[in-house]
Each structure stands twice: as C-alpha cells, then as structure tokens.
Amino acid sequence: MKGLIFVYGSLAFICLGAIVRPWIGVVGYFGFAILNPVYLWGHSLPPNSNFQKYIVGATFIGLLLSGFKGNKIQGAPAWAIISLVLYLVWAWVTAQSTIHEGDTVAYMTNIWKIVFMSCIGALLIDAPKKVLTLMWVLVIAQGWNAWEINLQYFQNGWSYAARSGWGGFDNNGYSIATAPAMGISLSLAFYSVKLWARLLAGFIFVLQMHEIMLLESRGTMIGALVLAAVGVLYVHKNSWTTSTIITATVLGIALAGPSVVDEFKSSFKEGEELDSSADSRFKLWKAGVDIMKDYPILGVGPNASRRLVPQYYEGGLRSNNKALHNLFFDISCGSGIPGLLLYAGYFSVIWLAVRKYWKFNKSSMEPWAKASIFSVLCGLPGYMVASMFSSAALIEGSYILVIVGASALLINKNKMPIDHLATQRPLLHAQAPS
Known part of the structure; x- marks a missing residue:
C-alpha cells in the first residue's frame, strides 16, 4: 500500500507540475525511468503499468502552454539534437524493411519517447537549479536501487x-544503467557546495561501485575503471x-575481494583460458561485423539483428534469437552505418563541446557548472565502454548526461560565448584562481 x-502520489505531482512547469515533467520522466517503480512495487501496482505516457502527455501540454520557452538552442547542443532527431527519422525509414516487425515495433515504441524527452530536456532545463535537480533525482533514484x-x-x-537481473534488465544491462549515474554521483561528491551533499553523493557512489561488483559484469567493471581514470585526469x-x-x-580495493578480481581478470585471458561467456562476446562481435558488412546502409531493422545472429555466429546457435550485446553493433546492424553515425553524433558532439569548455573555463566556473560538466566528461566515456558489452539504447541514464551537458553549455553561453573561447583565453586565465 505504501x-x-x-507511486501514484508522485505521478500526480509530476503530471500536474509538468502542465504548469514542463521542466518538472522532464525530471519526473527520467526519474521514473531510472527508479522503475513498477519493478520495485509491482505487487502493489496493476500489471503493465505505463506511467511514462502520462508524464510525456502532461509535459507536452505544458510545453504548448508555455510557448516553448527555455534555452536558446544553438551551437553544439543544436547539432546534437539534430543528430538525434535525424537518427529517429532514419530508424523509422529502416524500420519499413525490417526482417522482424515485432522486435522493431517494440524498439520504436520506446525510442521515440526517449528522443522527444531528451530534445525538450535541453530546452527546458534552463537554470542551474534545474540542472542540479535533474542530477540529484537521477543519483537518488539509482542510489535507491x-x-x-x-x-x-x-x-x-x-x-x-546477479542471477536474475534488476528492473527488467539482466545483470549486464543494469550495470550499464548504473554507469551514467556513477559519473553524476562522483561529480556531486567532488563539486557540491554543502558538505552533507558531498558525503551523500560519495556514499551513493560507493554503493554503486559495490553494486557493479555484485552484478559481476566485467564490461561495466572496465567501463567504471575508464570513468575513474578520466575523472582523475580532469578533476581539480x-x-x-x-x-x-x-x-x-x-x-574499491577493499570491496572487490578475490572473486571480483578473478572475474575481472578473466576478461583478458586468451586462447583456451578464455571462458565461454567472454568467448561468446567475441563471436557475437564478429557476427555484428559480418551483418553490418552485408547490410551497410539500411541494416535489417531496428532491434531486429538478433534474428540474424544465429546464422552469422561462428559454430551456430540453437536459439533463433540472440542479441549482439554491443550498442554500436545493435545500432549499425539495425539501421545501417548512417544510423550509427547519427546516433553516435548525439553523444560525441556534446562530449567534445564540454571537454573544450572545461579546458578553457575550468577555474572560473561556478560549482554547479563544474559538477554538471565534469559528470559528462567522465560519465559518457565510462558508459560507452560499458556499452560495448551489452546494448543500452533504451537506457535513459546516458541521455540524461547529454541533457545535463547541453543545458550547462547553453546556460553558460549567455555569460561567455563558447564560439569565442580562443580570443578570450588570456582573460580566462586571469580570472579565478585554480
């Protein structure tokens, strides 16, 4: 009953709030997606509850009533949004020739909502308070899990x-869903103004580290190490x-223990020492390369490549349905190389832009901007590496990172135009001390 x-109290608050202030709908949509209340309290809720459609509808009404007010979309965020929208259009085009309508329809039914909310998120998250609210909602929602x-x-x-998965994902999928949240919790632990906020974010980061170890996902372990390495490289x-x-x-060393270390080290064994799970990954990637070569332009339909994998898998498979377990192959085999370039453009354009902004403004940014920019800097590389070991196109956390980065760039654009960084470099170095 609780x-x-x-769930219904939060849903009512989010929907009513989204009509008056549509940015609340963006935060609520992604918060519900990460928390996944249907999984946590499924025994108390009707089966097949789809709360997100109500939040999307309320947010759209609020967007119309507000007259589409928000950030002025320009520069790198504009290109990122264009790239994502074009990917959705291209995915729809390739869906018309899919080899399996059911798999493609299931994918398209969900991806359009993520694309819509991601695009308007960059528009509506137009103030530092809203950026931090989105970040904390993601961290607390994932921290709860x-x-x-x-x-x-x-x-x-x-x-x-580890045995049965979590939130509708298998152990690999949910581990990958944790990676973007780890980037944000780490950034909040570094750059929150209040000590209690730093300690809370740090505590959640430790929970997330141990969660990944418990889930025994070697790919996300590698992604987490990349996240940490990039974080150490760029942090003040x-x-x-x-x-x-x-x-x-x-x-991290204390929590890992011998079993986790052995599990991680097994990723780098060769030949006969390579276990069946790791060996299967390499065979799946080879199948992905071959499918992409045979269907380079239109692919075989979004989310439908799994139906061809058994035919391309070295040695064959008994199953007639096997996912490629690799984000990049899933996108490219589903919608061709053009689809992959458009999809990857959404993430890479923002990451390169925030890296440039961090390089020239690292010492002069306000704490909220440091937290938001840094979360993208370390979170996206960690997520992308982890995604090489399982598909994550329908995991909302990665899109939140791009919204956070795009919003931070657009908010700061009014204070210091990004396009003129090169001419302002001496001034930037003369401002606040490091």
Whole structure:
C-alpha cells in the first residue's frame, strides 16, 4: 500500500507540475525511468503499468502552454539534437524493411519517447537549479536501487540481481544503467557546495561501485575503471578531491575481494583460458561485423539483428534469437552505418563541446557548472565502454548526461560565448584562481 501511495502520489505531482512547469515533467520522466517503480512495487501496482505516457502527455501540454520557452538552442547542443532527431527519422525509414516487425515495433515504441524527452530536456532545463535537480533525482533514484541490491546481498549472502537481473534488465544491462549515474554521483561528491551533499553523493557512489561488483559484469567493471581514470585526469586537484580519490580507491580495493578480481581478470585471458561467456562476446562481435558488412546502409531493422545472429555466429546457435550485446553493433546492424553515425553524433558532439569548455573555463566556473560538466566528461566515456558489452539504447541514464551537458553549455553561453573561447583565453586565465 505504501508503494501504491508513493507511486501514484508522485505521478500526480509530476503530471500536474509538468502542465504548469514542463521542466518538472522532464525530471519526473527520467526519474521514473531510472527508479522503475513498477519493478520495485509491482505487487502493489496493476500489471503493465505505463506511467511514462502520462508524464510525456502532461509535459507536452505544458510545453504548448508555455510557448516553448527555455534555452536558446544553438551551437553544439543544436547539432546534437539534430543528430538525434535525424537518427529517429532514419530508424523509422529502416524500420519499413525490417526482417522482424515485432522486435522493431517494440524498439520504436520506446525510442521515440526517449528522443522527444531528451530534445525538450535541453530546452527546458534552463537554470542551474534545474540542472542540479535533474542530477540529484537521477543519483537518488539509482542510489535507491543500489541500496536495495546491496541490502539484499548482505541479508542473504548472495546477489539476486546477479542471477536474475534488476528492473527488467539482466545483470549486464543494469550495470550499464548504473554507469551514467556513477559519473553524476562522483561529480556531486567532488563539486557540491554543502558538505552533507558531498558525503551523500560519495556514499551513493560507493554503493554503486559495490553494486557493479555484485552484478559481476566485467564490461561495466572496465567501463567504471575508464570513468575513474578520466575523472582523475580532469578533476581539480585539491585536498578534497585528492582525499576523495584515495578513499574511493581504498574502498574499491577493499570491496572487490578475490572473486571480483578473478572475474575481472578473466576478461583478458586468451586462447583456451578464455571462458565461454567472454568467448561468446567475441563471436557475437564478429557476427555484428559480418551483418553490418552485408547490410551497410539500411541494416535489417531496428532491434531486429538478433534474428540474424544465429546464422552469422561462428559454430551456430540453437536459439533463433540472440542479441549482439554491443550498442554500436545493435545500432549499425539495425539501421545501417548512417544510423550509427547519427546516433553516435548525439553523444560525441556534446562530449567534445564540454571537454573544450572545461579546458578553457575550468577555474572560473561556478560549482554547479563544474559538477554538471565534469559528470559528462567522465560519465559518457565510462558508459560507452560499458556499452560495448551489452546494448543500452533504451537506457535513459546516458541521455540524461547529454541533457545535463547541453543545458550547462547553453546556460553558460549567455555569460561567455563558447564560439569565442580562443580570443578570450588570456582573460580566462586571469580570472579565478585554480
């Protein structure tokens, strides 16, 4: 009953709030997607509850009533949005010749909502308070799940999520869903103004680290290491960040244990020492390359390549349905190389833009901007590496990172035009101390 009250109470607040202030709908949509209340409190809710459609509808009404007010979309965020919209259009074109209508329809039914909310998110998240709200909602929503996964493990001595998955994903899928949230929690631990906020974000980051270890996803373990390495490379070096890095490293080593270390090291074995799971990944990637070569322009239909994998898999498969477990092959085999370029453009354009902005404005940014920009800098590389080991196109967390980065760029655009960074470089270095 408590779950029922919480879910429907939150849904009513989000929908009513979205009509008056549509940015609340964006935060609520992604918050519900990450928290996944239907999974957490499924025993209290009707089967097949689809709350997101109500939030999307309320947000669209609010958008119309507000006259599409928000950020002035320009520069890199504009190109990113154009790239994502063109990907959706191209996916629809390739869907017309799909080899399996059911798989493609299931994908298209969900991806259009994510694209719509991602695009208007860059428009509506137009103030520092809204950026931070979106970031904290993602971190707390995913942190709740991380708490539940850790709690179940410590109570029972084994991980249910590792064996049966979590939130409708298998262990690899949910691990990947955690990667973007880790980038945000780490950035909030570094750059939040209040000490309690830093400690809370740091605590959630530790929960997320241990969750990934419990889920035994080697791909996300590698992605998490990339996230951490990029974070150490770009973070401001001071007493707080240095002590945080040391503490996180010590905790990571302590939490890992021999079994996790052995699981991670098995990813790099060769020949006969390579276990069946890792060997299967390489064979799946080879199948992805071959399918992409045979269908380079239109692909075989979004989400439909799984039907061809058994034919291309070295040695054959008994199943007639096998996912490629690789985001890039799933997109390219489904919608061709043009689809992959458009989809990847959405993420890469923003990452390159925030990297440039960080390079020339690192010392002069306000704390909220540091947190938002840094989360994209380290979160996206970690997520992309993890996504090489399982498909994640329908995982909303990665799109939140782009919204955060795009919004931060657009908000700061009015203060310091990004297009004129080169001419302002001496001024930037003369401002706030590092």
